[in-house]
Amino acid sequence: MSLLGERERDAVASVWEHLAHDVGVRLDVGPVATPVALLAAGGREIDTNAEARALVEELCALSDRVTLELFEHQEAGAYPSLTVGAGLRYVGLPWGYELASVVQAVAVAGADGPALSEPSLERLGAIERPVSIDVFVTPT
């Protein structure tokens, strides 16, 4: 069963059409330490790992430049976890608005030009130690 409609597939394909580099996407799935019941419309409980896998497999098939690697874990952790390129990570099922952000993340990772404006690049270049940014989001 296809999770994406024809219009969505076309939209993704047109964004990824301009990828200048190959982009590796990695999906890690496994048991979640403290599972939360998420209900889809109609009251069906969502298996986030299975849903993420189906969605990401369908997405990655839309461009020759995007390749998918899948890792299945036995130990509990924060899954599903999607890694785009060298270190852009999305933890959870990327649905709704967040799916568009993941599609854009692939586009940014595979783009030829700089990721930010020249002044921003210069200022960030002054950072001399590892810094982690976590952004908490919701799909709506």
Add this chain to the structure above:
Amino acid sequence: MLLAYRCALASPQITATAVEASEFPTWADRHGVMAVPAIVVDERPRWTGSVPEDVFVDRLLAAVRETGTAVSD
């Protein structure tokens, strides 16, 4: 979220993770997340809401400076 990703692409020192808060409420609660997007830098909650690129970089650098002398002038 995309700005955080762009920063990670721009600097090899930066890693960026987006977390779906409703799937990981314990993780979100640990940082007192009440609204989204909520930005946490080096495990400390910093700000909430979308901001333009220059403001994002300002706030990120301020957060990094506050937790150490790791930004060269």
